[in-house]
Amino acid sequence: METSKNLIVSNVAEIELVYKTNVKASERPKIASSKDANTILLENWNSDKIEFVEQFKVMYLNRGNHVIGIVDISTGGIAGTYVDIRVVYAGALKANACAIIVAHNHPSGVLKASEQDKTLTRELKKAGEILKIQLLDHLIVTSEGYFSFRDEGLL
Template identity: 55%
Template sequence: METSKTLQNWNQVIEIQLVYKTKVKASQRPYISCSKSVYQLALQCWNPNTIEFFEEFKILLLNQSNKVLGMYEVSSGGIAGTSVDIRMIFAAAIKANAVSLIIIHNHPSGQVKPSEADMQITRKVKEAGRIMDITLLDHLIITPETYYSFVDEGAL
């Protein structure tokens, strides 16, 4: 049962506002046309001093015109993996008002072959995105020299 003190304070609840502001004009946003353009953009955003040191997991957020809204680092971890919380992926996508996203992570080993964990996270994000109408366009595994695209390889 509610106490009278709790009921008296109901109107002091903070109002939640959703706001999206950008400093980049729509005409200046990079356009994503293929996995190679994603790879080139990812290399520009990745720290070259850590790409071969530890694994990082990022998402590229896109608008309806496949223009980049931003890149968000979901997690960073150890040599052989990093923990990914799907809720954090979609919290960022919703806040940016993204209609699609691309998963990107590096393999410090230099090998781009996806692990079973890579395939599982791809399936989970794709399914969650389907429910939320946010399309997973691709998943790239990158190294400084090359990349693997799930779409190009028919794995998505």
């Protein structure tokens, strides 16, 4: 009986909650507007893919709206990409983020939110409210401009 119990325990994965950074807090950029967020996101976007395939990224922020990090959540095809809300917030929880800004590109260059974009934004906002992690904005980015859900009153 005892051997069986030990076997079960040894087959359980250890989960460690750790956040490591090599960037000093004073060196992290601060987000004060959608323009700031767009600038930083574009600096971290592969310019070879922005007009090719749709990608979804998340910017994690601390309480002072300083960028903790940016994570690529998914890459899809020409017309869309799948976003798992659990993955978006798993990163936020691990980084101890207080807020997030999400972004995706439209390879077509169209700076207009689709119904799917609006639905996803509502779902992300609702999940964030439960976790006490604020969704500050959802940007649609292209090589020639951006669309902000916050600026357009959709968030």
